[in-house]
Amino acid sequence: MSWNFEEITLTAQNEIQSASDLKTLEDLRIKYLGRKGLLAEIYAGLSQLSVEEKPLVGKGANILRNTVTALIEQKYKDLEEKEKSQSSAKQIIDVTLPGVGVSMGHEHVLNQIVDEICEVFEALGFVIHEGPEVETEFNNFTALNIPIDHPSRDAFDTFYLETPDPERPGRYFLLRSHTSPGQIRVMEKFQPPLAVVIPGKVYRPDAVDASHSFMFHQIEGLLIDKDIQFSHLKGLLSAFCKRFFGEKIQMRFRPHFFPFTEPSAEVDISCYICDGKGCSVCGRKGWLEIMGCGMVHPKVFEAVKYPKGKYTGLAFGMGVERMAMLRYGIDDIRMFYENDVRFLRQL
Numbered sequence: 001m002s003w004n005f006e007e008i009t010l011t012a013q014n015e016i017q018s019a020s021d022l023k024t025l026e027d028l029r030i031k032y033l034g035r036k037g038l039l040a041e042i043y044a045g046l047s048q049l050s051v052e053e054k055p056l057v058g059k060g061a062n063i064l065r066n067t068v069t070a071l072i073e074q075k076y077k078d079l080e081e082k083e084k085s086q087s088s089a090k091q092i093i094d095v096t097l098p099g100v101g102v103s104m105g106h107e108h109v110l111n112q113i114v115d116e117i118c119e120v121f122e123a124l125g126f127v128i129h130e131g132p133e134v135e136t137e138f139n140n141f142t143a144l145n146i147p148i149d150h151p152s153r154d155a156f157d158t159f160y161l162e163t164p165d166p167e168r169p170g171r172y173f174l175l176r177s178h179t180s181p182g183q184i185r186v187m188e189k190f191q192p193p194l195a196v197v198i199p200g201k202v203y204r205p206d207a208v209d210a211s212h213s214f215m216f217h218q219i220e221g222l223l224i225d226k227d228i229q230f231s232h233l234k235g236l237l238s239a240f241c242k243r244f245f246g247e248k249i250q251m252r253f254r255p256h257f258f259p260f261t262e263p264s265a266e267v268d269i270s271c272y273i274c275d276g277k278g279c280s281v282c283g284r285k286g287w288l289e290i291m292g293c294g295m296v297h298p299k300v301f302e303a304v305k306y307p308k309g310k311y312t313g314l315a316f317g318m319g320v321e322r323m324a325m326l327r328y329g330i331d332d333i334r335m336f337y338e339n340d341v342r343f344l345r346q347l
């Protein structure tokens with residue numbers, strides 16, 4: 001078989017030059033240089049040629065192979081370059097496109113409630129004070145007129161640490177079981193008149209269920225001056241409830257007992273669901289309990305060494321989770337702590 005090398009070279013050159021992508025070029029490489037390609041066929045036929053023809057065809061085939069290889073290599077480089085510049089062109093930033101929004105978190109609902117409650121009291125002249133979560137037994141109990149044999153001191157009711165209180169032999173540190181020890185810290189540091197709110201975490205070894213948690217939040221309030229009366233307490237707390245729950249809300253003071261206040265009361269608000277008619281949220285009572293309060297017990301003033309009989313004061317304490325649950329109709333305290341953004345995003 002005779003080969004027209006000139007013509008083959010021209011065809012190959014045209015084909016290679018017009019290849020528009022790497023895939024087409026690879027097909028052409030296989031067509032000419034592949035194991036079953038044209039050059040392989042030419043070389044395979046050499047043995048059948050005459051002695052005169054053999055070197056001529058062999059030489060032509062070698063030139064063809066070198067030419068085609070060089071053409072393909074060059075074209076390969078060109079195409080690669082082209083694809084690179086095309087893909088980088090694709091990456092050019094279109095500044096007119098709207099940006100990808102960064103999803104912003106927001107304050108946890110409990111912190112929102114803490115801020116909101118504190119703001120109401122700040123507007124009434126109170127200042128915010130924060131005490132430590134690790135407290136002395138003295139501040140958490142003794143100074144608050146909670147005697148040594150009081151059931152709330154049981155290990156079942158309080159988390160005790162193994163660290164002894166250096167100032168009081170035989171007494172230990174504990175995780176505060178309420179924010180009331182903050183009252184002691186404030187009174188030990190400042191002389192009346194004073195008005196503070198003390199927000200913070202408190203701990204009790206309660207089994208977790210829909211209404212209990214081993215950690216929750218409280219806000220304590222304390223106002224001390226000369227001649228503070230129970231009427232101040234009522235006026236203050238009704239102003240607070242109206243701001244927080246709305247003007248329509250009714251409230252009542254129910255006599256109760258707390259060791260650190262005398263007299264003491266619990267504050268109920270009319271149920272926001274049924275307007276006091278009675279429903280499942282308020283247990284058909286029409287009222288919801290929201291906080292404890294009272295007039296500071298003289299024994300507490302004695303513990304902080306305030307001059308006897310000089311001052312009177314009011315105190316109150318409320319649960320933050322409870323306020324949030326009432327405000328938003330949340331029926332399971334665990335929702336606050338589980339970090340389920342589907343829940344948190346709604347509030």
Ligand code: DAH
Pocket residue numbers: 177178179180220221258261291292293294315316317318
């Ligand atoms: N410390 C109380 C508790 O955790 C709440 C409380 C009641 C605080 C009456 C007060 C108060 O300041 O006067 O149950």
